[in-house]
Amino acid sequence: MPHVYERDGAEIYRQSFRTIRAEAELGRFSPEEERVAVRMIHAAGMVDLVRHIRFSPSFAVTAFAALEAGAPILCDARMVSEGITRARLPVDNPILCTLGDPQVPDLARAMNNTRSAAALELWRPHMEGAIVAIGNAPTALFHLLNMLEDPACPRPAAIIGCPVGFVGAAESKEALWEAQPVPCCIVEGRLGGSAMTVAAINALASAAE
């Protein structure tokens, strides 16, 4: 007997978002933040994620406006850059992931750092006013913070800091939250990853659900 299941993509989204809004404690968020949080929870399949999401006060409004104005999106991993739904972007914003650039392995050796961190050096010409989306590597987020300690380094408009894992993830996100060099969003602790990072971008890209 064939399995019977909901096959309408739009209806699946509606039911999913309705379930999340029924189950998750979203009261502390602004309307803009709420939309971002709902999509992040959706991507994680985990209502409890809400307890770990933090937005700096102007993050959602700033990031939304930057995307509307054409900001590029700088991603630390191809799982992030490939996951973003191009059709939702307001003005065909450029999406950049430099991790696979042929200069990166040599740069990483010279910097005595990971390829994920070294790849950020190639962001410099694109960083001013950009949306930074770090969904994988704690070393990338730490290196970004060190880059931004130099006042001459171009400033992104906003940072999504969601690296995941057991070494440096919690620490790098706390460091971002303390420094807040620009408006930012984090998922505190070990949780994070490309899916929720992509979800945040997809939510910021369009008010349509």
Place this chain on the structure above:
Amino acid sequence: MPHVYERDGAEIYRQSFRTIRAEAELGRFSPEEERVAVRMIHAAGMVDLVRHIRFSPSFAVTAFAALEAGAPILCDARMVSEGITRARLPVDNPILCTLGDPQVPDLARAMNNTRSAAALELWRPHMEGAIVAIGNAPTALFHLLNMLEDPACPRPAAIIGCPVGFVGAAESKEALWEAQPVPCCIVEGRLGGSAMTVAAINALASAAE
């Protein structure tokens, strides 16, 4: 003051896996399953994930052997196909994601189903002996199960069934677990996603940690 952090990728992996093995209840797994579970936990940043992971008895050994023998890897989403570490694959196994194929939108309309489900119809010539990696869409997993109800449909060697979310994810994975048309691995409930699906493939691809 610049942030100081662990910059050695190999050391980050070692520390991460050591933490996971210290914290997670892995005793019920075979050595091959344990390696897969550890990487899935690593990708999720969540030790508790272990309670939701289920392997059918021959899954890990079968999938490992299939990859060694050159099995292609069929992925439901580009976040899965892009996340797989090519360098770990034993014989440069083909990786296929048909979601972006230009035939898929028309096929989806004709099938009255999602594009994620329709894309699987293009897997048929590659399915025999393949590793199926479903890390996003419940509709893809349900459609796969319906395809496999036809004895004439080619059989994959093994299925990783990890769709995520609030509509159909838990149900489609339970349906896979009940049917077990071939050896399989699931993450029960709402949790799932591309990162843990990729992690399972990366673990099965090589015994090296």
